[in-house]
Amino acid sequence: MSKRDEIIAAAVRLAEGAQPGQANLSVRAVAKEAGVGPSTLRHYFPSQADLHEAVALRSIDTIINxxxxxxxxxxxxxxxxxxxxxxxxxxxxxxxxxxxxxxxxxxxxxxxxxxxxxxxxxxxxxxxxxxxxxxxxxxxxxxxxxxxxxxxxxxxxxxxxxxxxxxxxxxxxxxxxxxxxxxxxxxxxxxxxx
Incomplete structure (x- = not known):
């Protein structure tokens, strides 16, 4: 799994583990969950909106049963x-x-x-x-x-x-x-x- 995919997976875990509307997908929280520094996360996702979009796209890929x-x-x-x-x-x-x-x-x-x-x-x-x-x-x-x-x-x-x-x-x-x-x-x- 690429570093980018690991970061997305960490953000998805945070989102899935949170109460509805309470997901903390901040740079610090996601970086910590992924085991990377904030600068590494920013390298792959320059903005928080980029990270949120990647998480939403990944969720769409996995939601259909x-x-x-x-x-x-x-x-x-x-x-x-x-x-x-x-x-x-x-x-x-x-x-x-x-x-x-x-x-x-x-x-x-x-x-x-x-x-x-x-x-x-x-x-x-x-x-x-x-x-x-x-x-x-x-x-x-x-x-x-x-x-x-x-x-x-x-x-x-x-x-x-x-x-x-x-x-x-x-x-x-x-x-x-x-x-x-x-x-x-x-x-x-x-x-x-x-």
Whole structure:
């Protein structure tokens, strides 16, 4: 592992070990956790914003779970749904999840777009799409869908998930948590129908 990766790993450990909203990612705290001096940390991350962005990007890379997608003893639709459900709002955190989703998109668009928000959003989209595509390719290898359909199916699922988030904000009385999950199940059923 490179020194840069060791510093990021140390910052991630500090962030994960802290109470929500209480992570101390100061230069001193991260340098101490990584076992390096502050000047070494500054060599790799000239500003605290650079460090925070690297931690956010690393978190995006590790947050998506493959669950039981490779377990052939389970129904393919159930495996794919389990993986896709992690992108949907939950009852206990719905407001915060939707606010974060909307805020990231808002900050990445328009004349006032923030470059870091744009990079984080693009990276998150790429990692999400790659995960959807990987899961669908696995199911295609098992014969549950035409391999040529994996890429458009990944786009369809991604679009469905983003649409659910948007409709959950605009019409929360009809796009409930349950309705969102049912829509994903419906989409998966259509994708896997041979």
């Amino acid at each position: 493959d669950f039981s997608i490779a377990d052939r003893t389970l129904e393919p639709a159930d495996r794919l749904y389990e993986c896709c459900a992690q992108f949907l709002p939950t009852h206990e955190h719905r407001e915060v999840q939707l606010e974060t989703w909307f805020s990231m998109h808002l900050h990445a668009l328009g004349d006032e777009k923030r470059a870091v928000s744009r990079r984080l959003l693009e990276h998150g989209h790429r990692v999400t799409y790659d995960s959807l595509r990987r899961w669908l390719n696995l199911l295609a290898e098992e014969g549950h869908l035409d391999p040529a359909e994996a890429a458009p199916a990944a786009t369809a699922l991604f679009t469905t998930i983003d649409g659910i988030a948007l409709h959950s904000i605009i019409t929360p009385e009809t796009m409930t948590v349950e309705a969102g999950h049912e829509q994903v199940k419906w989409t998966i059923a259509r994708i896997l129908a041979l």
